[in-house]
Amino acid sequence: MALVKVATLDNLKPGEARTVIVSGKEIALYNVSGKIFATTNACAHEQGPLGQGSLEDNVITCPLHGWQFDVETGSCRTVPGLKIETYRVEVRGKDILVDV
Numbered sequence: 001m002a003l004v005k006v007a008t009l010d011n012l013k014p015g016e017a018r019t020v021i022v023s024g025k026e027i028a029l030y031n032v033s034g035k036i037f038a039t040t041n042a043c044a045h046e047q048g049p050l051g052q053g054s055l056e057d058n059v060i061t062c063p064l065h066g067w068q069f070d071v072e073t074g075s076c077r078t079v080p081g082l083k084i085e086t087y088r089v090e091v092r093g094k095d096i097l098v099d100v
């Protein structure tokens, strides 16, 4: 695991989600009221791009069929017990770093 700079706070405003590619992995980033979280970009249903979903508080809704996940824990709200991978995030100044 290594901390890699993936974005800055200037391009991830509160309430926004986006997809970044780090070391060949697609990661979804989320800004929940100024706190940054990261999960795999691939929805547990059919690999939909979670970084293009809609974020409300700490819940991302997949743009394909609407499954929902808690971006902090990775827990699926639609299918209890299911989880997606989460990554540790560090913010240094304006830089967002993810442990991948």
Ligand code: FES
Pocket (backbone or CB within 6 Å): 043, 044, 045, 046, 047, 048, 062, 063, 064, 065, 066, 067
């Ligand atoms: S791929 Fe995400 S809900 Fe179907």
